[in-house]
Amino acid sequence: MRSATAHQSDLKNGIFVTPFLLVFSCLLVIPLLWGAWLSLTKADLFGPGKFVGLANYSRLFADKVFLGSIVNTLYFVLLTVPAFAVCGLALALALNRQTRFATVMRAIFFASSVLSVTVVTLIWRIVFIPDIGLLSNIFGWLGLPQVAFLSSPKLAMPAIAIATLWWGIGLPMMLFLAALQQIPGEIYEAAALDNAKRWKTLWHITLPAIRRTFVLVLIVQCVLQFQLFGQAQLMTQGGPNNASRPVVLYVYEVAFRRFDVGMGAATSQVLFALILMAALVQYVVARRKEESR
Amino acid sequence: ADPVEITVQRFFGTCDADWGTNTDISKAIGECGIITSQINKFAADNPDIKVNVNTVEWPGYDQLTAQLASGEPPDLVTIHESVLSDYQSKGLLQPLDEVLKSAGVDPAGFTAAGREGVTKDGQIFGLPIDSHTMLWHINMNYFRKAGLVNADGTLILPKTADELLAQAKQFKEKVGKPYLVQSMANEKGAFYRAMYIYLTQMKSDFFADPTHLKLNTPEAKKIVQLFKDIYDQDLTTKDQDYAASLSGFTKGDGGVLLNGTWVVGDFDALSKAQGNALSDGYTVYPYPPVFGGTPAYWSDGHSWALTKKDRSPEQTAAIQKFLKFMADTNFEWARTGHLPAQQAVIDSAQFKALPHVTTILDIAATAKPLPAQVRHQFAVNDIIGEEVAAAIMGQKEIDAALADAETRVNDLLAN
Amino acid sequence: MTGANIGMVRPRIGDVLIVLLVVLAALIMILPIAWVIALSFKLNQELKLDTNAVFHAPYTLKNYLDVLGGSNVFRWFLNSVIVSFGMTVGVLILSSLAGYGFARLRFPGRDILFVLVLFGLAVPEQAVIVARHQIFSMLKLHNTYPGLILPGLAAPFGVFLMTQYFREIPKELDEAALLDNASRFSIFWKVLLPQTIPAQATLGVFTFLGAWNDYLWPLISATKKEMYTITTGIASMQTNFAQTEGLGFLMAQAVFAGLPTLLVYLFFQKYIVAAVSGRAAR
Amino acid sequence: MALIELKNITKSYGAVKVIDDLTLTIDSNEFMVFLGPSGCGKSTLLRMIAGLEGIDGGEILIDGRRIDPLPPGERGIAMVFQHYALYPHMSVRDNMAFGLRNIGVPEADIKERVTRAAQMLVLDNLLDRKPSQLSGGQRQRVAIGRAIVKEPKAFLFDEPLSNLDAALRVRTRVELAQLHNRMRSTMVFVTHDQIEAMTLAHRIVVMNNRRIEQVGTPMEIYSRPATRFVAEFVGSPAMNFLPVTTEGNQLKLADGTVVGPSPRIGTASGGAPLTLGIRAEAVALGAPGVGGLDAAVEVVERLGDRTLVYSRLKTGALIVAEAKGDSALTADTTVSLGFDRAGMHFFDADGKACREMSDA
């Protein structure tokens, strides 16, 4: 270009992103590709492996536990993601005001998000544990029978989901609050003058206005919850009867406990594909809806 | 000269607050206290050796694996005998025959179980320090109440599965509590151990081929069926996890706790105190052979293993000293409740004077680890435990569970 | 807000109900933490018999003394501080530079690269951890601070956040600076960066918390006791079958490990809330 | 025919009083404009009528019925917001129909009313668009349409033109006036733009600082401002103000220059400091030394149909004068300013207008 101006494409401009891209490639992209290659080998952690083609994948899809772990993961995602969206939204709606009460409540609901998974699971094991747990104490006072949350195949996953919800509710709440605060107050006033009652307003004014945030929350949570690991490992170790073993825990056990790195890598690839698909599907669906409107 | 440095990695927790500076091993109590004091003492005795202690979260194998993978392992590491082969088969551990010889530790002095546990491919890969197995921990107060004691005050133990069920029912009627206290919530330990114990007693050699599990057998079914019956008839506590079952037993939730040798000390102490459910009413027994056969008890043991890496002769010497010291102080370790790995200690009067030792002494002779060639024993145990637990709690048909265990284990071993 | 005033003429039953529900939910949020804190002040022996013991004296600080008595606790604390700060500073630098680049400058392949970075958001850590571990082994990075810090720097979230934020700063500002003869770098450094302080604060706090709480990677990379972080260090103190050895002790560990992050949160709360709500949603 | 009556209204935000004991009557079919500087409480007043803000004291009546305890939707009024506040995800049609649906008007009815309003506002072709697909002026019309379909007793407008560009603003202003002519309904309109107020209102309420300064027709407000504030706020360019004193029969500037005979006003006529106000069109421009006040021309603004000349008196005061058409004057020349006696206004120290006796 003959004219020097502000907004032209120039290789030199790339220098600002280079440091990050370097780190990103070395620590994420290359390991990811390396992992993809590992998934085609039979390898342990201690030396080079040998190429076995797609054998790991065929073993994988013949493994009931793996298939179960996919089902478990999907179940968990179904349990948590809508709950995150709905509860986060409900809290945001309730706390979207400038009162001291709301401020304190927002702080409380976000506080648990800063704890580490080890602490969170410790807390919730102490809540769920029979006999000495908080819930069993509460149930005891109320004269209710004990419920074995973590050792019932039906309740283990929901229990993990509850702990996860408790842990992570702060973020979606904040995202929704942000979105709500961007809805111009005038629209609510217009609705009030239009005789719209509370539910009508919620349904016809508020929800449509935060649709994009809703999609964002769904995608973010989907990506996060597909990666369930720590909670399951620390609360139930995947049991009982594999009812709460998620894919990542499977990866971890296969790679680190059984030294079957190739298989672990293969599982990782499948998981990555799943997450990517889920995120893309949601994104595309949301896009399409928006366009068709 | 600079002291020689060796790095020692162990689990068993940290208790520096209580024992951090203690060098009088005999004063120490509990696994953590004793091992801390042992190392303290060794360091005090050998000022020319600097012992770096790396404490890891139990069982620490994820970390060990990572260290080995990164080529920066510690020198000595506590390791379960059942896990030794995993690392040994990859060539990551140093055979100890020469080292022990130079150190003056004679493997012939190990207990049979200890020796078998650390011997792989004809070589010794660890210094065994104990054997541990499962026991019946008994609340005698309840058994007396249930009328399940002989005239001399000793316990009436069931001799067959039916008898066990009958006793359990009687117990429940009289005491109003379940017979067994089991940790069933996400704890697989008790189940695979019960399986190993009874299968061995019945001589059902489920690992005749160490690369191939054969579990879908009538014997296995019988065992699972028994525990399932107990479970179905509410003769056991349910849904307790490991911790809850322990505290449940102390609180008097039931008559028999299925747990390991390592808790004997704690309960014994409780029974000598007043005002709790076990006061003056605690004893232990090996698993009664209700399916007949010869007494045999699954066991595992802790050992010290040496990783493969370049060392100076001084370091090797220091390591030899360390191992020798550990072997020499094996009695102190036995005070944890574990069976010592040195036959001489077992034979000593000092050891026999420890509480309840006499009852379980036989186990030392009949202890039976899984065949050394079976790889990934932790993982195998987990799978079997998981599947059996599922069957017992009615989440799966017994046949299906055993078959699944077989397939999963065999797939694991095949790769 | 204006919206809140509507219909204030009469208080509604619905409002009361909502407040009640919120309070109930808040109780659910607090109760587990309160329970844990309460347990941490009880002697292990007492809890072994009955956890209801938390409702009456005696209470004790022994569990906390035991935690502090672990001779390495302060070293681990220091490690965590170094690693968390290092990662925070690194992420801030890299993300700001990259955010500026992606938001403001044109260069060949920019859009594709940005999409690639966004894809990075979907990569689970477990998918790369083995390969990363092997790479770090080759580079002898295990048991070093860089070894703990570097993986955090590859996180695409910061770049995403900063890019969004830079995009919202009026372009006129760059142009004014350009007319003021400022170089590319000084536009970034002197003009734009100061505008991003709220975003830096958010990203900084989140990175710090994430680094502080990270568990898996420090566990397998920092395997020497002197290099443990407080999170892995505290875990290493647990005796096998820890709960039995001491519920109170365990709870004290949990409190001790969680306390710094909670304090950081309470301290920066205003910033975090404002920033999270202000920016991330767009 | 009072339609809306505000009686002794007070309103505070926290400790800050924004409306203080305000009483006002708005007649049926009247186009009433609230005019005042930013922050004077215009919007607050309007929103209290609409029910979007509560009142702290006083009463609001519509058609003689007290409505202040009613929620906004039930007061029978419609409002057009500054930023229109259209529902972004609804089509134009749904925007208009939403309010009717909420009170259960039959669909056939809704359809008819919407169609009628759309025709009136020339929105027929846009009914299926979303607000984001409309231009500023079209959005504005939709907002008005949404108000019209409700057939309210009164329309409230809160600065509805401030978002439009200059040309569109003028056009829409005329359209609004025509709409009012056609519909003959009551409209209350808030603005801080005096041109809007002057061109649209039947009556203007000039507000400042929590209070009403003057209520009157546009011409009353322009030619007989009740206070100095009103005089200054209304009219463009703003009125010139000069401190003057009356000495004997003479009206003098600060430097003693005589401006003319002193006015016959009620207050003690000896030496009391007054402010003389005079509009640009009442200042005549002559050749220097012709007998007026000499002044140095600083800026000449040619607007085409008239020219504004800013010149500085010896006292330092900047005076703007208006000449019709183009003017030959240029900056840096000297002129003589003549003040039209009839165009002089006088204000006392409190800013209240002093009427000349002859007027009384």
Place this chain on the structure above:
Amino acid sequence: MALIELKNITKSYGAVKVIDDLTLTIDSNEFMVFLGPSGCGKSTLLRMIAGLEGIDGGEILIDGRRIDPLPPGERGIAMVFQHYALYPHMSVRDNMAFGLRNIGVPEADIKERVTRAAQMLVLDNLLDRKPSQLSGGQRQRVAIGRAIVKEPKAFLFDEPLSNLDAALRVRTRVELAQLHNRMRSTMVFVTHDQIEAMTLAHRIVVMNNRRIEQVGTPMEIYSRPATRFVAEFVGSPAMNFLPVTTEGNQLKLADGTVVGPSPRIGTASGGAPLTLGIRAEAVALGAPGVGGLDAAVEVVERLGDRTLVYSRLKTGALIVAEAKGDSALTADTTVSLGFDRAGMHFFDADGKACREMSDA
């Protein structure tokens, strides 16, 4: 004395041409205003001069030296942005000094220049404030100050007043004119507000649709618009337009009404359709039937010093007329409109003005 020369400039965004072969000369010390509707390319043109946009063809010269290949900082010009673009985190002083520091001016020099500019703009007391602590007008002055200290060859302004409220806009306009009088430097000013353009400019460049419609002094533009677009865009209220035909000697409206004698214009004078343009002030209002065109009054806008009367001819055309001062007219009456012969403009079908022969 050409300072800035634009020669055959073209510019496209992707496939869209926004400036097409534009040539223009801006003189030294001139106050040049670019006027045009939104999107016509004014800002683009300004930004090309500043170097913030590249040009696709043509040359830009300053002082005879080609500058289009130079980066923005080296062209010796300063720019004031619409939203001022002050550096929010720097004090007023640093805002002004930033550009000087970047080119290594000694600190003592910087200090002096900043102080001088601050005095000129009455910013002395604000030098240590941050932009957020300033009012709109003060920010505006800081932005100008930042430009002044650089002592540029030319100042470029991109709608700098559009962010101010009405009163402040008028005041700042006057201040800007004074500043230019004082500094006598070249200023290029972009606006879409014709009043701003009229009041500020020495010369106006009226742009529309990628092209220059007319370049001339404000009065030339106002009284001799070169195109219908210019005639319509400049002046408020906008010029009235009526389609007319010349028949023989007569100028007739669409319905045959005779407006007057036909103009002597160059084109074939027989029946060619023309557009008659006439400003509001050239339309006289009389009692009905007096001989003018009868029209029904629809809206009367009283501005105080003048009154605008919108009335509809029988042809359906809405005509605005201006009366000085107040007017007794009200809506729904009838008036007679008289068109001043001298105020008539004629445009051909392409919108180009047709000059009357006598003018030539």
